[in-house]
Amino acid sequence: MRKLIIPFAILFVLFGQGQIFSQYTAGKQSNFTKQDRLRGSITPERAWWDLLHYDLSLEFIPRKKQIKGSNVIAFKTLKPGKKMQLDLQPPLKITNVIFGKGKLKFEREGNVYWVYFKKPLKKGKKYKIEVFYEGKPTESKNPPWSGGVSWKKDALGEDFIATTAQGIGASIWWVNKDHGYDEPDNGMRINITVPERLTAVSNGRLKKIEHDKARKTRTFHWEVINPINNYGVNVNIGNYVHFGEKFKGEGGMLDMDYWVLAQDKEKAEKQFKEAPRTIKAFEYWFGKYPFYEDSYKLVEVPYLGMEHQSSVTYGNGFQNGYRGRDLSRTGVGLKFDFIIVHESGHEWFGNNISMIDSADMWIHEGFTNYSENLFVEYHFGKKDAEDYVIGTRRNIRNDQPIIAAYGVNKSGSSDMYYKGGNMLHTIRHVINDDKKWRGILRGLNKDFWHKTVTTKQIENYISKRAGIDLSKVFDQYLRTTKIPVLNYIILGKEIKFHYENVVKGFAMPLRVKINGKDYSITPNTNEQTLKVSDEIETFKVDRNFYVKAKPIRC
């Protein structure tokens, strides 16, 4: 039992920006339920229709911890269809589904609702339905790692409310098609009604505020015009004040807006200087910020933080590091605000390029973990960056593969963060051409702009652009828990070496130093010999490669 308890405790303390540790509860393939498959796969009842737009109107009633509203779902039919799958998790309930002037029949099966059209809808047409729902949503016990609504109070006793949904799914608080493959092509409106003294902040831009004096409520109309991840949709409610700035970036003028509690404004004005320099570094490495039209926002919340699209949420205490700590234990982690940098990195990897299946979550977390060291490199130089990414290897567990089972809404090991980041750092050094590497990172964000993808698409793209077949490298680090071991033996002027603990066909090149001089070797599982001119006194594998070197004793 101890084994189980320790990892949980360590993980919750150390890791966990926007990642659910579902792998510990996932169990074996055979333990997956019908509900897991309905949630995690592209069912026939999802496949026939393509999302165009959501128009979500929701009232938050803090006094009763209730929400009530509707979502207008606009879609295009890809095939004729009659039975539609929507997702909404209990205790929330759909009360009505309106299509044209009539009501549609619907029934619940666990977290899924089946909606029945009276006759099949024709292929290639656009339609809208309005789905009404209400209830007391699940309360998040540990945001952002558990989803739901957090009905908190701020330090002055005012309501401070937030939604979180990663992993468990957006259907924990709003009715939608809860699968990563399909995003609303034309974005989303989020209209939030709250008691009049409070302010509601959501994704995209604030279009208008309506004040209903009789009901003593205000409704905040937010609009996102780009496709959006459903777990990236969020609502935050509190005693917010706003300040902002403009950033001249690769896509023109970017509006950067900050929403913080009135009492925290002074601290935020200082700490949020991190935001423009974050965007600057990431535009250099990844290309232009993906949502200029929707602006960039930092929004204070009563939990650590999350990569909500165009409204990065922030609760890192206006201090550097990860809650003031350095995840790399090198000192470098205290040079920046982890939450601003990490969660903003997700705007490129997570929100711009989004995984289709949760099994491929490393695309979000591996690249974003890696982005932290690119931020460091841009602002503090290469040595700090290397110290940082290599320093975070101490957090790698090699407990389970990074890629999990497909089709059941499960994500793999938390190694997707630090091991994912170190795999990418290693690949950069295999490619050994920084200009090309930056071109690949920018190319990914351009060629998969606002797209949902599989890991294979990403892996193949990198191999192709690198001109190196990296498929075995990805297999090794993403699909096994084994770290390559380079066995070597020095015999005078010769060194013999081979890989062990690797997948079949693994032959990743390495940079090594012999007597202080650089050499390139391409080991495989067969023994090779390298001869140099002098007696070999020192041998070292370049630290940037995530492998272990092991001398063989005679």
Ligand SMILES: [Zn+2]
């Ligand atoms: Zn993350």
